[in-house]
Amino acid sequence: MACPNCGAPRIAFLVPDDLRAHVPEEPPAVALCTTCLAMEPADPAGAAAEPDLSRISDALPDGEAATPLALALGQLDSLALYRGDIEALLERAERGGADPLLLIDRLDAQGSVQARADLARRRHQLEQLLD
Numbered sequence: 001m002a003c004p005n006c007g008a009p010r011i012a013f014l015v016p017d018d019l020r021a022h023v024p025e026e027p028p029a030v031a032l033c034t035t036c037l038a039m040e041p042a043d044p045a046g047a048a049a050e051p052d053l054s055r056i057s058d059a060l061p062d063g064e065a066a067t068p069l070a071l072a073l074g075q076l077d078s079l080a081l082y083r084g085d086i087e088a089l090l091e092r093a094e095r096g097g098a099d100p101l102l103l104i105d106r107l108d109a110q111g112s113v114q115a116r117a118d119l120a121r122r123r124h125q126l127e128q129l130l131d
Contacts, residue, residue: 001031001046006114008035012042013051016067019092022085023071032056032074037115039074056113059106065096069103077117079125087129101127 001010010031020026027041034056051070053060061069072089075082090100101123108119 001042003033003036003038005038005116006033006036008033009055010034010042011051011053011055011070012047013067013070014044014047014049015071019068019071019089022068022082022089024075024082030071030074032070035112035114037073037076037113037117039071057107057110059110060103061093061096061098063096065093065098068092068096069098069100072100073104073107073115076115076119076122079117079122083129086126090126090130101130 003010010033012029012031014029015023015027023030025041029042029044029047030039031042032039032051051066053066053070068089072086075086079086093100104119104123107113
């Protein structure tokens, strides 16, 4: 399943019930592009239980922090619209053992991710938001 924006592969995964309120349209599953980080609802039948973020970067976590981090990354291009949701998702990822700001720095530095949002700028905005 290729991204309609850039043609890169996407990761389809289920959205846990307790996180759906933090995703536009509250879908049961989403697909996250491995290159531009665009996110859209997906068919739950073909979705994994958790996102395999290693397909984006080996620096990204698995386990408890993976899903909230993936959902937040998919909404970074709309920080103004989803500020509260992104904040809640990143705090959840932190509770799961991740350092979201460091991970965004690493994604920006590695160069294989061509996010629709300027990751360096978003990281600075998120730093102010999470303080």
